[in-house]
Amino acid sequence: MPNPPAKTLAGRRAQAARNDEVILEAARAVFLDDPKAPIAAVAGRAGVGISALYRRYAGKEDLLRQLCHDGLRRYVAEAEAALGEPDDWTAFSAFLARVVDADVHSLTVHLAGTFTPTEEMGRDAMRAGELAAALFERARASGRLRPDAVVQDLGLLLEACAAVRVPDPERTGQLRRRQLAVLLAGLSTVPTADPLPGPAPAAGEFDWRWRRRE
């Protein structure tokens, strides 16, 4: 019981431990793509049976809650890390870039309401708000933020970035960075010299929406 032979490969315990990881990853991918995807889709994506899921989580709600809480913790972690950055504006914009890249917004806000939150999540959410406010105030103090912007504008900004979505996840990331750059420029007082990032959106790149869904 104490020590499994080889951790790299076979072993029932090893497979189970690996499945923990694989399932969470699949769940993240699937539910980010569609917050009300069926549980079977997660199992399919993970390449495991449904039992493997129900062995780990009491039900769908449990899984969603965990996923959302993970996102919240990620948000808090990124904010704390950003507060360590000396330059005020850099701390602010880098934080947003990290959050956008990790798609934390979809993970938290878009999954919220599909489960009953725990008290700990409430506390974490409050802390997240405080940290964001701190970063925002530092950015404001740097004088580079429009004076009429408020912390809550970050909610609009993150929503705008999360709304960008194309079939290819990597391309989605690039376009979100571009969107973020435009929004940050719009919230800024000093005109930026940097060009808009990423390959610009191309003609027909959004046509996939017109193809029949599901």
Place this chain on the structure above:
Amino acid sequence: MPNPPAKTLAGRRAQAARNDEVILEAARAVFLDDPKAPIAAVAGRAGVGISALYRRYAGKEDLLRQLCHDGLRRYVAEAEAALGEPDDWTAFSAFLARVVDADVHSLTVHLAGTFTPTEEMGRDAMRAGELAAALFERARASGRLRPDAVVQDLGLLLEACAAVRVPDPERTGQLRRRQLAVLLAGLSTVPTADPLPGPAPAAGEFDWRWRRRE
């Protein structure tokens, strides 16, 4: 028999004509709120029975198609109207404001894929693209647009505005205007003097997402 008339305007034909309007309006409201809402929700919102719907449309797909096509026509109409505006930048930004206000983006892009489009819609979509490009080029010619912005960035911009959503529709409109102002400022080369419009988002204004959804 236990049904009193209770109508303000007499005439069966009049009621039918009124229902045409009421149903379309209800359908717009309902499907804008949730693109895959059940047909019964539209009937309920319109205050009519389901038959009143099926008398007018062959099926759900038919209704969706009509709604989407209406949105497309609205887009084209607004673009044509905007092209009449003498000032290049004003034509551009006013067009976007009208489109955002009418929520045309949700009506078209978000409903696309839920039905098989007609050829006429294809033509209209193409014309819409050309008109948007014309407006964009005029804005660029005015020198007020960042040179590295492209027409397709309008897709990102509209998506960002459509993503703003709170329970109160009027408030949603205000917040979308604010989002649009930030994005336009971000796409612009000259710093704008106008402050961000509308009451700024308030603390807790986005908390409704955390309340349990249906």
Place this chain on the structure above:
DNA sequence: CTACCAGTGGAACGGATCGTTCCGGTCTGC
């Protein structure tokens, strides 16, 4: 070496949802 059982795949079940059809009733226009 062997008996056991943690861990698994996936079929089966029951409930919910939704598009569409159908029928009985009402009221208008003629």
Place this chain on the structure above:
DNA sequence: GCAGACCGGAACGATCCGTTCCACTGGTAG
């Protein structure tokens, strides 16, 4: 009057989905 346009809404059948259940397998303890 009365034919039929028009309506409300129950009923139906097709999915879809969360969860349970069961047979099976191979690592592991003793």
